Amino acid sequence: MKFVTETRLALRGGMGAAMLALALAVAPLSGPAYARAAPESFADLVDQVSNSVVNITTSTTVAAPTNVGPNFPPGSPFEDLFKDFGLPGPNGEKGPARPRRSNALGSGFVISEDGYIVTNNHVIDGADEIEIEFFSGKRLDAELVGTDPKTDIALLKVKSDTPLPFVKFADSDKVRVGDWVMAMGNPLGQGFSASAGIISARNRELSGSYDDYLQTDAAINRGNSGGPLFDMEGDVVGVNTAILSPNGGSIGIGFSMTSNVVSKVTEQLKEFGETRRGWLGVKIQDVTPDMAEAMGLAKPEGAMVSEVPDGPAKEAGIEAGDVITSFDGGEVKSTRDLVKRVADAPVGEKVRVTVLRDGKTETLLVTLGRRELAEGEKPPKAVQAPQEVEKDMLGLTLTPLTDALRSEMGLTKETSGLIIKSIDESSTAYEKGLRMGDLITEAGQKPVASMDDFEDQVAAAKDAGRKSILLLIRRGGEPRFVALPME
Structure with a gap:
């Protein structure tokens, strides 16, 4: 097979x-099975x-093909020659090229008696005309109310003389x-x-x-x-x-x-007519087992804050390195939990956010922004490998960030850290995903601006009995925590 x-x-x-x-895989069943009898019918x-379920037919204008046949200058005698013999002209067609119509089919269902209908966004995406066919055979034209590509949902509306069956x-x-x-x-x-x-x-x-x-x-x-x-x-x-x-x-x-x-x-x-999702204003990542060990956490749960740009979270006092464990009274076990809870929260309302910081629990009050208004922000310029003073540690060749390098990489004067100038591809650091050009801004959840800072944090982690040290790196402007073994 x-x-x-x-x-x-x-x-x-x-x-x-x-x-x-x-890839498809087949695994044997094991353990006891409990089943309920299937419905008789x-x-x-x-x-x-059935009366609430609809068929959806969409119609879209497709541009005519261009430059399929040979191209001649305007007024060329070859244009008349090709027309006389009925051959494809410059547009690859006999006669002038015309736009054509393309139809597509999908499904949907009525959610209110006044004609609101739910379907997938990809069913109606780009459609010029949308026709709804009901179970009875009745057909009505529909208008697009709004779409949400992120969940692939679209809402349509039809006008009916009589109330519609709905679910x-x-x-x-x-x-x-x-x-x-x-x-x-x-x-x-x-x-x-x-x-x-x-x-x-x-x-x-x-x-x-x-x-x-x-x-x-x-x-x-x-x-x-x-x-x-x-x-x-x-x-x-x-x-x-x-x-x-x-x-x-x-x-x-x-x-x-x-x-x-x-x-x-x-x-x-x-x-x-659009979505309005809550926005916390943090960049996050899941807490891995080795990260939990490096931070002294009991379990690898929560959402690790890797960066706090200007926004609601920063105004409320959330910091990079915080582990968010609760949002608006709901437990946060992963980044997925947090994303969903924030998206569902009302824009402009205050919510309680609980974080773990330096081994202690703190609860902060955050006034949420709107995600759709914040998504247009551009990330900083990509990080490039520098050519400066260097030192080898933990499989990495590191060099401090200087004013010249900040200018070269489009970083602010306040940015500090160590650049990975090179990396041993056989090292654990490489296996953990570190690469040349990464900017290390924190070690052991403390800022590092020099090799002495980095060495001090490595030593402190070892004195505390840690097997790994938690690094905060930036690559292409994006922050991420990495737990790097020190053995």
Whole structure:
């Protein structure tokens, strides 16, 4: 049996589906199994929700091809020659080139009687016209209310003379692995179709910061994108978005964005026509076991703050090296937890943020900004390797940062640290990801501006019984903590 070894995620056009091809592995089942009998029939559920599910047809203008045939100067006699013989002209066509129309298909569902409809962003992306077909055969034109590419969600609106059947969102946090679910939509352009399966896994990530997918074995194919995933009560627990497939067809691994994510997005799109996510203003990374050991933490949990630019966090007193363990009363075990909690928090409101700093717990009050307004900031210029006084330590050749190097790298006069001039590729430092040109600004969570500073921190870490020293480095303007073994 051959396995696909390449991993990729592609949101494909045509019928508006998302495909992901990656290595597939089969593992034996073990342990006791507990099963609940399958529903006798899904027919009543289909009857209950089908009128709220819609097919979506989009139409897009595609520019005419240019410069396909031979190019002649305007007025050339060769232009008439090619026209006389009916050959393709400069645009590769017989006669003048014209734009053409391209159609695509997808699915969606109605969430209010006044005509709001949810689908995937990639289903309607770039569309000039959007037509909605209901289960009854009725067709209505739709207007785009707003989109959120980060979660691949779009909100549409139709005008209807009569109230429309609609469905409501369920609490996706209550969905369990093994629960029965039903997917509905327009697979492969075949019209309304239902498929059933179970929740195979929760909290799946694909490619986005806000990903929170339910995995299901209910059949999902091209054209199902944007359609609902129902629980047995007829409420929506997810929006069908992507599949894993080595061949483009369903193999029983589909992904639906959770209803708790989608409901928040649609509320903001309905109210503002755009998303308004909270912004803390920190750069973070997960705490690894070796980082936890280097800092003396009991467990490798929380979100490590690697940089605090100007913004809400800096104004509240959060510092680089802090480990955020709680946000607005909710536990933070990883960067993913923090990103989701901050995004869900209201812009402009004050929240409590608990951090670990120098072995002590502190709680700070932060007034959140808006992420969409902060995303346009550009990172500093890339770091380049300098040519200055150097010293070898821990597999690294280090040199202090000077005014000349600051100017060369576009750094401020206040920036200090040590540049990695070279690195032994057989060293542990290289294995940990350090590279030539990295700027070390902290060691042992203390600023370093000279080799003496660096040596003092290494010695202090060894005296404290640490096996590793925590370094804060910058590469291409981006900060990151690395726990470097000192043996």
